Amino acid sequence: MDIIIVGCGRIGSTLVEELSGENHDISVIDKKADIVQEMADTYDVLGVIGNGASYNTLVEAGIEKADIVIAVTNSDELNLLCCLIAKKAGDCQTVARVRNPLYYDEIAFIKEEMGISMVLNPELGAAYEIARLMRFPSAMEVNKFSKGRIEMLKYRIPSGSRLDGMNLSMVGEHLNCDILICAVEREKKLIIPTGSFELKEKDIISFVARPDNAMEFFRKIGEKKNQIHDVMIVGGSKIAFYLCKLLVASGINVKLVDKKMERCEEMSDLLPKVMVINGNGMDHDLLMEEGLSDMDAFLALTNHDEENIFLALYVQEQTEAKLVTKVQKINYNAMIERLDLGSMIYPEYLTAQYLVQYVRAKQNSIGSNIENLYKLMDGRAEALEFHIQKGSPVIGTPIQELPIIKNLLICSIYRNGKAMIPNGQDVILEDDLVVVVTTKKGLHDVKDILRRG
Structure with a gap:
């Protein structure tokens, strides 16, 4: 397929990396010449320096024969304008990244009136991901399939677990619950297991189950983490805004800490059922005063990876709460995988994943x-x-x-x-x-x- 990607930030570059090995003809557009040159040198793509909302720039990138235009710059308005012009200039599908909460309730109107095929919001997608984790505190990841009727969960087998030493063929018989373990990571090796495979402590397993069966599985293997009732969030980010709406709607009590008074006042107005606290989330005394030790979950969602990582390291020493850490830079992965920072959320990576899914579906x-x-x-x-x-x-x-x-x-x-x-x-x-x-x-x-x- 002929694909034009406008914007070579974290999402754009991750998307190029994912798609460049799948026999697509890819053009990238960005205003920064050095970034365009780096993308062209690293991957087999056509690099175009310029504004993605310019007709001439789109023509240079091959808009007449493009199948899909994906606009993922840091400006929502530029992404929407780029898709509008691309739609007029070529017979193609268009995808726009739109992050501003102001457009949250208008996405359906925007898509229909502007003829945009798909609108992606990385922060909203990450919020949904975290909300699913709140239903399964023992899981590291939760992904949904089949209209939510089937879920795939990621879980690390702890020391002394009932699963340690159990063959996969015996899991269903011993536990009497309908799940399927479909992938195992052991000492950095990935295994698609057969029935004779024997589980061991520290294995990271991915399994599929219906939501009720997943809950039963965790109960039968002795996971005692209760349902989430009280959550503390540090960082009044866009993800925090969307997540607070989801958590409050499901009956969860939320405390939100942010050090900027203006942001606290804004969040308090937008989220009247959330307790918003103006303070530095890196102040450990403040966290304890606000009831950290009584929380069922702690979410580090500031816009700074380093703060989130340090917060997670502190919190895991103070409480057994479910821990979720947001990380923007994917290249931190090699370092933080050894730190056991709970469930890791990568908003840009999630968005790139959705886009790869969309491209593959359209290719058929x-x-x-x-x-x-x-x-x-x-x-x-x-x-x-x-x-x-x-x-x-x-x-x-x-x-x-x-x-x-x-x-x-x-x-x-x-x-x-x-x-x-x-x-x-x-x-x-x-x-x-x-x-x-x-x-x-x-x-x-x-x-x-x-x-x-």
């Missing part, structure tokens, strides 16, 4: 479109959800008889409003939603899960 002219895509284990595996369409080669054959490629597991099937974890005798039917986990990159259609020849 026939077959089964990708409904959802998540990167697992630092991007070394992918969980994909396919919508099975008429004529797909996977229809009607028992799963155990399908010539499935190596290192791939079919995890769930959603059919007629019901989600199930399949066995070898089950078959895939037209209109099913099917979730697979694999270490093979770049799958675009469900037929790609089958061996060729």
Whole structure:
């Protein structure tokens, strides 16, 4: 596909990195010449220096033959204008990043009136991600599939766990709950396990289950973290704003700390049910005075990675609360993975992930479109959800008889409003939603899960 990406910041550069290896013709546009040159030198892309909302700049980037234009600059208005001009200049899909909460209630109107195919809000997406974690305090990550009927959860097996030494084939029998462990990370090695695989403490597992079964699983393995009732957030960021709305709507009590009085007054007006505290979140005495030790969850959501990391390190020494740490710079990953800072949230990476999913789905002219895509284990595996369409080669054959490629597991099937974890005798039917986990990159259609020849 011919793709134009406007804006080479963290989202734009991450997106180029993800898509450049998938046989796309990519052009990037940015005002900064050094960044454009770096992208062109690092990846096989056409670099154009200029304003993405300029017709001439878009023409230079190849707008006449472009399939998708993705505008992810730091300006919402520039992104919207870029998409509007691109739509008029070429016959293409358009995607805009829009972050300002002022547009929160107007997205549907903006999309319809401006003809934009997709509007992405990294902060809102991150807020939804954190809100899901509040339902499962024991999980490191929670991703949803099949219209929320199936979820994939990431969990680290602690010392002394009932799971230590248990074969996967025995998990369902011993615990009597319907889950499927589909990926294991052990000593930095990623494994798509078979039934004979034996779990060990410190393994990081990813498993799929219906939400009620996931709760039952955590209860039966002895996880005693209770439901979240009280949350403390440090940092009045955009993510904090969206998250507060979600948490209050679900009945959770929220305390929000920010050191800027103006921001506190603004948040207090916008969020009347949230207790907003003006103070320095790095002041440990303040946190304790405001009830840190009584909190069920602590969220470090300032706009500074270093503050969030130091806050998380302090809080994990003071309380057993569920810990969530926001990090912007993905290249911090190698350092912080050894620090055990709870659940890590990377807003830009999440947005790039949604965009890759969108591009892959649009690339399919026939077959089964990708409904959802998540990167697992630092991007070394992918969980994909396919919508099975008429004529797909996977229809009607028992799963155990399908010539499935190596290192791939079919995890769930959603059919007629019901989600199930399949066995070898089950078959895939037209209109099913099917979730697979694999270490093979770049799958675009469900037929790609089958061996060729």
